Structure formats: C-alpha cells, structure tokens
Amino acid sequence: MTKGNGMRATLQRRMLLLGMVPRQSRRISAPELVERLQARGLDTTLRTIERDLESLSAFLPLGRDERDRPYGWYWLADAPLQDMPALDPETALTLQILDAHASRLLPPSARERLAPQVARAREVLEATGQSSGLSLWPERVRILPNGPPLGPPAVPEGVFATVQQGLLERRCLDITYRSRSKERVRDHRIHPLALVFREPVTYLLATIEPHQDVLHLAAHRIEAAALTEVPARDPDAGFDLDQFIEQGAFDYPEGETIRIELRV
Structure with a gap:
C-alpha cells in the first residue's frame, strides 16, 4: 500500500x-x-x-x-457538533422550528439530547447574516397550541434515554414505577413495545412480566430504569401499534357511534 x-x-x-x-x-x-x-x-x-x-x-x-x-x-455531553458535510441553512431552519414545536411535546430529558444540534443550527443561521431571510425566520414563525398550553411533566434524569435504548435494542427493562395515586411504588421487569407522545404526556407501551396485557406507562412516573441483557418479546397474540390505538387505548374507539350528554 x-x-x-x-x-x-x-x-x-x-x-x-x-x-x-x-x-x-x-x-x-x-x-x-x-x-x-x-x-x-x-x-x-x-x-x-x-x-x-x-x-x-x-x-x-x-x-x-x-x-x-x-x-x-x-x-462528552457538551461536545460541539461536528458537521460532515456542513449543515446547510435550510436544514438548520428546520431544526430550529422542530425544536420550537418539540419543546411542548417531548420531556425535558429528550429535548436535552437535541441541544447540540439546535445550538449548531442557531450558529449556522446567525452566520448567514441579514442578507438572508433565513436568519430572521425564527423571529417570524410561531407555533400556537390548539388550547391551553401544557408543559410536559419532568421525567427523572436518565430514565427517558434508558427507555429509548431498551426500545431500540429490543431489551427488557427493570423499572421502578409510581402509581397515579402516588401511594404505591413497585419494581417491575417489562418488555418495551412502543412510545406514544400524547401532548403533554409521553407513554411507554409495555407488558409486565409475567402478564401479556399491553399497558401504557406514563414516562414521568418511571422513577428509575435499568437496561437488562434479556431480549424483549412482543405478546403471544402479536402487537400492532396502530390497531392498539384505534381500539381506544388512548381515547374512544374509532368508527363506533356513541351517545354522549354534556353539561357545560
């Protein structure tokens, strides 16, 4: 050579x-x-x-x-982003708009993972100068909620990243979960299946050993999470995220007529 x-x-x-x-x-x-x-x-x-x-x-x-x-x-967590190839202004603008929108959808720990990319995008836009309308665009675009603005609840440090890793690598998690009443805290071995962002709460869909029922666990109630080497499994009956949602896991089932009486 x-x-x-x-x-x-x-x-x-x-x-x-x-x-x-x-x-x-x-x-x-x-x-x-x-x-x-x-x-x-x-x-x-x-x-x-x-x-x-x-x-x-x-x-x-x-x-x-x-x-x-x-x-x-x-x-290192604060390492500046290295662009190869260089980040173009249009992509930088898209990242800034995404950050503005995601700030209302993602838990703070998830937004922190985007911080280096967003900071780099800001530098690229500032470098374009006043000659380009792109540098002014973030000041001329606003995203307004369709109702009262709701901030996402905080997720304990490190939990969200561990949940994401378990889901991506299809590995079981050992979690400590606090019930809605805050009266019971229990440890569970879970099989992660999917993440659902329903403003402003993030839910982890999972089964809890030894059961097969698919539960939605609020991410902010997971007080601790540890990755295991045990492969995660879908329920024996299979799992389809869209079908699970359509069947009413997070709202009324789609396609069915319901009778409702409202007192306002």
Missing part, C-alpha cells in the same frame, strides 16, 4: 469511527467498534482502533469510562 492510499484508509476509518461513538451517557467499547467497522467492510484490528481512539481523544472531546474493561468511549 502506498503512503497516499494508507493515509486515505486511515482517514476513512477514523471518520467512520467518530460517527459510531455515541454521546454521553451512552458508550461503546473498542471491540464493538471493530465489529461495526468490519461489518462496513473495513479490515481492521482491535489494536488499531485502540490507537485511533487514544490519538483522537488527545484533541477531540472524547471521554472513556474506565470502571470496566474494555473501556466505554463516548463524546
């Missing part, structure tokens, strides 16, 4: 590597990175990836968790 080809291979490997490292509080080990890079067709070794990580962390905001071996690597 020539020197030029070697440099290109190193650059390609390191760019892919950086894109695979998650942001704090998630982490990934060097062996996991080797597997993912090899799955992308790159012929590399554990020692090479360990050297890459050590070298890159010398000048990039990368951290590692040394409590266990192999170390878990991550981007």
